[in-house]
Amino acid sequence: MGAGIAECLAISGYEVVVRSRSPQTAEALLAGLEKSIDKQIAKGSLESSRKEEILSRCSATCDLAELSEVDIVIESVIEELETKRHLFNELDRVCGDQTILATNTSTLPVVEIAMATGRPERVCGMHFFNPAVRMPLVEIVRPITASDAIIEEVKNFAESCGKTPVVVPDRAGFIVNALLFPYLNNAVRLLEQGVATRDDIDLAMKGGCGFPMGPFALLDLIGLDTSLAILDTLYNEYKDPNYSPAPLLRRMVAAEMLGRKTHKGFYDYHDSHARS
Numbered sequence: 001m002g003a004g005i006a007e008c009l010a011i012s013g014y015e016v017v018v019r020s021r022s023p024q025t026a027e028a029l030l031a032g033l034e035k036s037i038d039k040q041i042a043k044g045s046l047e048s049s050r051k052e053e054i055l056s057r058c059s060a061t062c063d064l065a066e067l068s069e070v071d072i073v074i075e076s077v078i079e080e081l082e083t084k085r086h087l088f089n090e091l092d093r094v095c096g097d098q099t100i101l102a103t104n105t106s107t108l109p110v111v112e113i114a115m116a117t118g119r120p121e122r123v124c125g126m127h128f129f130n131p132a133v134r135m136p137l138v139e140i141v142r143p144i145t146a147s148d149a150i151i152e153e154v155k156n157f158a159e160s161c162g163k164t165p166v167v168v169p170d171r172a173g174f175i176v177n178a179l180l181f182p183y184l185n186n187a188v189r190l191l192e193q194g195v196a197t198r199d200d201i202d203l204a205m206k207g208g209c210g211f212p213m214g215p216f217a218l219l220d221l222i223g224l225d226t227s228l229a230i231l232d233t234l235y236n237e238y239k240d241p242n243y244s245p246a247p248l249l250r251r252m253v254a255a256e257m258l259g260r261k262t263h264k265g266f267y268d269y270h271d272s273h274a275r276s
């Protein structure tokens, strides 16, 4: 998600610093960004003449201190509350008072991330969708600690990136994942119960509901580890059985079958057979 968000902002004309924990992964993020721009050019959705100009606005670092002067940080690390709280605490120390700190969390309580900083009024969620370059929605998550002015500023910023912002309350799942994940979870249960095959379920939901991809292709795209973390948070908050993760999902994560990112999930991506 980090590389996709960076690409989206750079295409919109913003200077972007991509920060990762090692120089190698920071450079790999930039390489991924360039590959994605090449793909867009090949598909005709981006002018080839724009490539150099877009890339010239992007730089990579492994040093958090290089973010000290930025207007906004959009954090997109692993979906773990303690990891995000630790990072926001560090960001609060290195970033100037003017910096807005936003998280791309899918479900975690943004207020708890905000309270790890000394500037909770300048912290909110900016929930992009996958792939960030193509999906128009950004959920602007408003914790009870955020100021009206910051929410307005972040909403305007999302619009300036060509996105459709929707301000949502800070409750697990916000709007989209609160509705999407019972559907994805129940698709795994249908498969577990032997009601239908993976291919028939994906085919049925594409053909019957007009969805661009079926639930298993979507779970592989999101990542099964991220999906499990989302369901665990939703279940902990609401205790609704629809959010209780299907056992197969947990077993697949234990087996490191995480979807596209490990080349194996509900589908196998070792060959070039892309699912959509």
Ligand SMILES: NC(=O)c1ccc[n+]([C@@H]2O[C@H](COP(=O)([O-])OP(=O)(O)OC[C@H]3O[C@@H](n4cnc5c(N)ncnc54)[C@H](O)[C@@H]3O)[C@@H](O)[C@H]2O)c1
Pocket (backbone or CB within 6 Å): 001, 002, 021, 076, 077, 078, 079, 080, 083, 104, 105, 106, 107, 127, 128, 129, 130, 221, 222, 223, 226, 261
């Ligand atoms: N996958 C999606 O479809 C999607 C959509 C919207 C939002 N999100 C959210 O975006 C965030 C990232 O998800 P992703 O799908 O890109 O996951 P990912 O597994 O692809 O990437 C996670 C990144 O976090 C880094 N990381 C892991 N542990 C870390 C640590 N202790 N400290 C710092 N960095 C660490 C990893 O190196 C990796 O670069 C999550 O909060 C997720 O909920 C994901």
